[in-house]
Amino acid sequence: MLDGFTVLVALEGQWRLHDQPVLHQAMDLVRGHQGGRLVLLAARAEGQRLRGPHQRKLDHDALRALHARTEALGIPLLCFPELPTAAALEALAPVLQPDAVLYGEQSRLFADWPASKAKFPRVFGEFRRQIQGAPEPPLPEPEISVLANGLEAWSAGELETLRHRSMGPPAPPPGPSPERGPNRGDPRSAFPFRGDEASALERLQHYVFDSDGLKTYKASRNQLVGSEFSSKFSPFLANGSMSVRRIWHALEAHQAIFGPSEGCEWMRQELLWREFFLWSERAHGEAFHSESGIQGRLPKANPNRELFRRWTRAECGHERIDAQMRELNATGYLSNRGRQWVASHFVNSLQLPWTWGARYFEWMLIDADPALNTGNWAYLAGVGSDPRSFGGSPRRFDLEGQAKRYDPDGSHMQLWR
Numbered sequence: 485m486l487d488g489f490t491v492l493v494a495l496e497g498q499w500r501l502h503d504q505p506v507l508h509q510a511m512d513l514v515r516g517h518q519g520g521r522l523v524l525l526a527a528r529a530e531g532q533r534l535r536g537p538h539q540r541k542l543d544h545d546a547l548r549a550l551h552a553r554t555e556a557l558g559i560p561l562l563c564f565p566e567l568p569t570a571a572a573l574e575a576l577a578p579v580l581q582p583d584a585v586l587y588g589e590q591s592r593l594f595a596d597w598p599a600s601k602a603k604f605p606r607v608f609g610e611f612r613r614q615i616q617g618a619p620e621p622p623l624p625e626p627e628i629s630v631l632a633n634g635l636e637a638w639s640a641g642e643l644e645t646l647r648h649r650s651m652g653p654p655a656p657p658p659g660p661s662p663e664r665g666p667n668r669g670d671p672r673s674a675f676p677f678r679g680d681e682a683s684a685l686e687r688l689q690h691y692v693f694d695s696d697g698l699k700t701y702k703a704s705r706n707q708l709v710g711s712e713f714s715s716k717f718s719p720f721l722a723n724g725s726m727s728v729r730r731i732w733h734a735l736e737a738h739q740a741i742f743g744p745s746e747g748c749e750w751m752r753q754e755l756l757w758r759e760f761f762l763w764s765e766r767a768h769g770e771a772f773h774s775e776s777g778i779q780g781r782l783p784k785a786n787p788n789r790e791l792f793r794r795w796t797r798a799e800c801g802h803e804r805i806d807a808q809m810r811e812l813n814a815t816g817y818l819s820n821r822g823r824q825w826v827a828s829h830f831v832n833s834l835q836l837p838w839t840w841g842a843r844y845f846e847w848m849l850i851d852a853d854p855a856l857n858t859g860n861w862a863y864l865a866g867v868g869s870d871p872r873s874f875g876g877s878p879r880r881f882d883l884e885g886q887a888k889r890y891d892p893d894g895s896h897m898q899l900w901r
């Protein structure tokens with residue numbers, strides 16, 4: 485058993501060092517104790533399902549990079565990618581029983597309920613109206629050397645014991661090698677990035693300051709092809725390699741330099757949608773993910789397994805939907821517009837149970853986040869927070885009209901034929 489005052493930080497799927505409140509708390513604890521040691525744990529957050537193939541690739545990038553950074557500081561990062569945190573702590577118990585265990589939390593703009601907890605708004609407009617106060621600022625970036633300052637070192641023998649227990653950073657998942665080329669396997673991918681913290685921050689700088697991305701965001705965000713029509717922040721937010729407060733802060737900095745802009749305003753609006761679904765999930769508990777949703781109304785659906793199987797294989801027979809599904813299966817990324825088409829077609833035309841589609845997305849998406857995924861699916865299935873659906877039927881997309889508007893030259897279909 486390793487002794488000495490030890491604080492263990494369970495990162496809970498937040499694979500970054502910047503804007504990590506829990507790391508600051510851990511350092512305070514160690515300092516308050518006049519010294520001690522820190523160890524980081526990367527396991528599956530409680531209640532989090534196993535990640536699908538595309539997200540696993542990003543986790544692999546993020547954890548490898550984090551491992552290299554923290555090990556260089558003498559802070560062990562113990563990886564149990566398949567185990568829930570409690571099981572990982574149990575596996576470590578024979579050699580390590582920390583004096584304190586602190587838990588990382590998913591990055592949110594607000595630290596506390598931004599709208600009424602008791603009567604949480606069912607629609608986004610009301611949520612926006614109720615928001616009081618500004619989002620929290622990100623914490624100052626902990627200088628990596630300051631982070632290690634004041635910590636007692638682990639001996640080589642102790643590090644070896646710990647490493648022996650841990651499974652180590654995850655091995656690259658099967659499939660095309662992540663190291664092969666910038667496009668990570670499929671040259672058509674709209675998300676040709678690695679999933680680690682450095683890549684996340686690079687993308688933030690590029691999209692907000694070094695390109696026209698943010699300036700043109702309002703007009704481009706509904707497009708279907710390429711890496712630049714939208715920010716592509718979602719996979720980084722989902723694996724915690726970027727903090728949402730850091731993004732908000734960058735938008736404020738952009739506004740301070742260039743003045744108010746439509747792009748900035750729309751991006752803020754989208755980040756508030758994210759916030760809305762995260763807090764809705766907390767407010768509504770199990771109902772949020774149930775088939776009857778927050779409206780408590782069971783939609784009509786036909787549980788046809790064969791049709792569902794064809795849909796997952798991009799063989800449902802609608803050429804635009806099949807093209808979207810081919811993109812999803814090959815890369816894990818789909819534009820917001822593409823996701824809306826697919827989900828609307830799934831519930832309205834195929835009439836399959838929306839929770840099946842949501843579960844498949846959660847497995848396949850490179851940015852899968854249960855609250856955002858369910859919130860959007862339930863919205864389109866007419867049992868969530870779409871104000872038009874209360875007491876009525878789900879919103880239906882006219883795919884032909886949509887295609888003329890958003891893919892007039894058929895470039896998405898050609899790409900994903």
Ligand SMILES: Cc1cc2nc3c(=O)[nH]c(=O)nc-3n(C[C@H](O)[C@H](O)[C@H](O)COP(=O)(O)OP(=O)(O)OC[C@H]3O[C@@H](n4cnc5c(N)ncnc54)[C@H](O)[C@@H]3O)c2cc1C
Pocket residue numbers: 705714715716717718719721722751754755757758759761818819820821823824827845849851852853854856857858860861864
């Ligand atoms: C059926 C369906 C399922 C979805 N599942 C997910 C999911 O699992 N994970 C996920 O992150 N997003 C999900 N979305 C929301 C949205 O499609 C993605 O966030 C967006 O396409 C990601 O690309 P981006 O980062 O370039 O977006 P941008 O347009 O650049 O938006 C910036 C950020 O705003 C937030 N945002 C944008 N649109 C939405 C939205 N509709 N709801 C909530 N937040 C939003 C995201 O954090 C996004 O990264 C889903 C949407 C639909 C219709």
